[in-house]
Amino acid sequence: MSVAETAFVETQAPAPAPKPNKVKPRRFLLPLLLPAVILLALLSIYPLGWLIYSSFHSVSLAPGAPQEWVGGDNWSRMIKDPLYWHSWGILAKYSIVSMALEVGLGTLLAVLLNRSKHEKVLVTLMLMPMMMAPVVAGLLWQYLYNGTFGWYFWFLESVGLLHGGTILGDPSLALWAIVVVDVWEWTPLVALIVLSGLKLVPKDQMEASWMDGAGPVRSFFQVALPSIKASLIIAVLLRFMDNIRIIDHFIALTGGGPANSTKVLPLFLYEQSFSFFDLGYGSTIALTLLLVTILLGKFVVTSFEEREPKRLKDEGEVL
Amino acid sequence: MTSSVLTQAQTDEEEVSPGPAIDMRDQVVKGQGSRWSGIVISGFIALYVIFTLIPFFIMLTTALKPAGEALNLPATGDWGGALKKLFVFTPTFEHFSSLFSQNNFSKYLLNSVLAAVGSAVISVVFGTTAAYAISRGRFRGKGDLYFWIISTRMAPVVAVTVPLYAIFKNLGLLNTIPGLVLAYTVFNLPFAIWILKGFFDAVPYDIEEAYMVDGHSRWQALLKIVPLVVPGLAAVLVLCILLAWNDYIFAAVMGGESAKTLPVATQGLKSASGIDWGQIMAAGTVTVAPMLLLGIVIRKYMVQGLTMGAVKQ
Numbered sequence: 001m002s003v004a005e006t007a008f009v010e011t012q013a014p015a016p017a018p019k020p021n022k023v024k025p026r027r028f029l030l031p032l033l034l035p036a037v038i039l040l041a042l043l044s045i046y047p048l049g050w051l052i053y054s055s056f057h058s059v060s061l062a063p064g065a066p067q068e069w070v071g072g073d074n075w076s077r078m079i080k081d082p083l084y085w086h087s088w089g090i091l092a093k094y095s096i097v098s099m100a101l102e103v104g105l106g107t108l109l110a111v112l113l114n115r116s117k118h119e120k121v122l123v124t125l126m127l128m129p130m131m132m133a134p135v136v137a138g139l140l141w142q143y144l145y146n147g148t149f150g151w152y153f154w155f156l157e158s159v160g161l162l163h164g165g166t167i168l169g170d171p172s173l174a175l176w177a178i179v180v181v182d183v184w185e186w187t188p189l190v191a192l193i194v195l196s197g198l199k200l201v202p203k204d205q206m207e208a209s210w211m212d213g214a215g216p217v218r219s220f221f222q223v224a225l226p227s228i229k230a231s232l233i234i235a236v237l238l239r240f241m242d243n244i245r246i247i248d249h250f251i252a253l254t255g256g257g258p259a260n261s262t263k264v265l266p267l268f269l270y271e272q273s274f275s276f277f278d279l280g281y282g283s284t285i286a287l288t289l290l291l292v293t294i295l296l297g298k299f300v301v302t303s304f305e306e307r308e309p310k311r312l313k314d315e316g317e318v319l
Numbered sequence: 320m321t322s323s324v325l326t327q328a329q330t331d332e333e334e335v336s337p338g339p340a341i342d343m344r345d346q347v348v349k350g351q352g353s354r355w356s357g358i359v360i361s362g363f364i365a366l367y368v369i370f371t372l373i374p375f376f377i378m379l380t381t382a383l384k385p386a387g388e389a390l391n392l393p394a395t396g397d398w399g400g401a402l403k404k405l406f407v408f409t410p411t412f413e414h415f416s417s418l419f420s421q422n423n424f425s426k427y428l429l430n431s432v433l434a435a436v437g438s439a440v441i442s443v444v445f446g447t448t449a450a451y452a453i454s455r456g457r458f459r460g461k462g463d464l465y466f467w468i469i470s471t472r473m474a475p476v477v478a479v480t481v482p483l484y485a486i487f488k489n490l491g492l493l494n495t496i497p498g499l500v501l502a503y504t505v506f507n508l509p510f511a512i513w514i515l516k517g518f519f520d521a522v523p524y525d526i527e528e529a530y531m532v533d534g535h536s537r538w539q540a541l542l543k544i545v546p547l548v549v550p551g552l553a554a555v556l557v558l559c560i561l562l563a564w565n566d567y568i569f570a571a572v573m574g575g576e577s578a579k580t581l582p583v584a585t586q587g588l589k590s591a592s593g594i595d596w597g598q599i600m601a602a603g604t605v606t607v608a609p610m611l612l613l614g615i616v617i618r619k620y621m622v623q624g625l626t627m628g629a630v631k632q
Contacts, residue, residue, distance in 0.1 A: 029455060029456045030452070033452035035448065036448065039445060039508060040468065040471060040508055043471075043505045044471045046482075046486070047486060050486060051478075051481065054485070108363075109364070112360050113364070116364065124618055125368050126368070127615075127618065127621055128372070130625060131565075131607070131613075132611075133564070133565035133566075133567065133582045133607065133610070134565065135567040135586050139585060140377070143381070143599070148390070148392075149391070149392055154401070184374070189625055193629065196622075231629075234626065235626075238626060238627065241473050244475050245474075247476075247477065251568075251586070252586060266477045269481070270477045270480075270568070273484075274572055279484075279485060289475050289477075290475070296473070297469060297473050300469070301469060
């Protein structure tokens with residue numbers, strides 16, 4: 001057993017098999033559990049019911065306006081709506097590209113940070129963007145990209161990559177500009193997740209691989225990569241989840257324009273619901289988005305459990 | 320690992336290893352190697368850190384520059400002028416003071432604090448009890464309960480906002496701080512349960528059993544182990560504050576003017592009569608600075624929180 005594994009077991013001491021208890025656990029644990037569960041049910045199951053109900057109604061927010069049953073109208077409208085499918089496409093494009101960049105750059109950073117003497121300081125500095133409110137990050141980058149007084153625009157022009165024009169006003173550039181913001185804010189998170197995986201790679205294995213004549217790159221793919229695969233999956237899932245969850249960058253930077261080129265699905269939903277106040281149609285779109293989230297969530301939970309050390313099955317008490 | 324062990328391993332290596340004494344593998348295995356690979360690696364890391372920090376630097380300096388001066392960039396390709404422009408200026412606090420004197424930011428700041436702290440406290444209190452019960456209990460449907468809790472945390476903010484908006488409208492909770500507190504609890508409570516369960520799992524059940532054998536009641540045994548998770552509780556409280564503080568969508572849709580928070584107010588400066596970037600950057604600094612400080616205080620738990628506990632540092 002390697003050093004890393006031993007350390008892990010020490011901190012995660014498994015609980016022993018349950019012993020007879022004096023008070024019935026049910027009477028003790030249930031009151032502890034219920035308040036949170038009831039609160040969460042009120043805030044999630046009731047709204048979910050409302051969503052399903054509204055997706056079959058025409059919902060107007062005018063006071064006293066009746067909610068009309070419209071059957072499957074919202075659903076068939078959604079399926080026929082080219083903008084709906086277009087926004088899925090943009091979301092997929094955005095997520096895949098930003099994730100590929102974040103995973104690539106993040107893994108590289110993690111490998112380099114792994115043995116750095118200044119790991120603590122560097123990690124702290126790299127954490128900073130993640131603490132910034134995404135909408136503020138969006139505003140800040142909108143300023144940096146600005147064609148007249150943005151420093152990044154000035155820099156790109158000065159090195160000859162741009163010749164006038166705009167960044168965020170150009171339908172072929174805007175989405176990639178937002179990808180860069182996402183990469184700036186979240187690559188460090190991917191790096192830190194991978195770093196935690198790298199710490200579990202047995203060092204002697206790494207060295208043995210090098211002794212056998214494999215270069216650093218081949219050793220990385222043969223020895224380190226299988227060990228950090230679980231970390232990479234978690235990083236990708238978490239990032240994808242957040243790309244669906246948070247649209248603040250888009251709202252601050254482009255609002256979906258120019259020419260819908262940055263209209264990701266959650267932004268499309270936001271617009272239908274809170275610019276046009278078409279909550280019935282909004283509910284329909286929201287349900288499809290939730291469905292995808294739940295499927296993803298299933299993957300997340302499974303991959304988290306795979307990485308957790310196996311706990312004894314009979315730990316704790318029967319409720 | 321201590322440095323002596325490292326030195327020891329290193330000398331061993333030098334004795335047995337054939338071929339070139341210095342190559343890439345030393346760099347990656349032991350953190351030292353040829354000077355050139357070291358320089359390339361340090362250079363790359365340095366560039367990345369600069370890339371990370373530049374936006375912060377520009378935000379702060381733009382906020383501190385007198386109106387007009389920030390918006391006046393040197394000619395394209397004038398690198399010397401750029402350096403001078405970036406570092407030489409007379410700082411002024413006019414943007415910060417006008418935020419508070421003319422733009423009502425003291426009220427928005429208070430709203431942000433109330434909404435974030437309110438939901439963080441509720442989430443940590445109910446989250447602690449629930450996490451303890453989930454960690455210690457064994458019951459049918461536990462997996463499903465757990466999955467439901469985590470998917471609530473993962474639900475897209477906009478998809479949650481649609482029904483909550485309509486429900487809160489009927490209940491009269493729109494444009495109120497309690498409404499925002501409840502909305503933030505939607506994602507903070509499952510988050511707190513998820514992370515805190517991890518902390519309770521790390522406390523061996525033996526400890527409570529020992530107390531119970533000694534004649535303490537269950538409640539006393541629970542209270543006895545609370546000190547062991549207090550650092551975790553504090554970290555989760557801070558993380559919940561951070562998540563709620565940084566929210567935009569909920570507050571933009573449900574906060575209105577009377578429960579406007581800092582991120583919404585900052586974005587709102589953009590649409591009002593032209594864009595005063597100095598002021599927006601000042602507002603951004605006011606929004607971000609408290610979270611940076613809090614984040615650095617709980618640095619150790621930051622990654623654990625942001626990765627939903629997948630990474631423990």
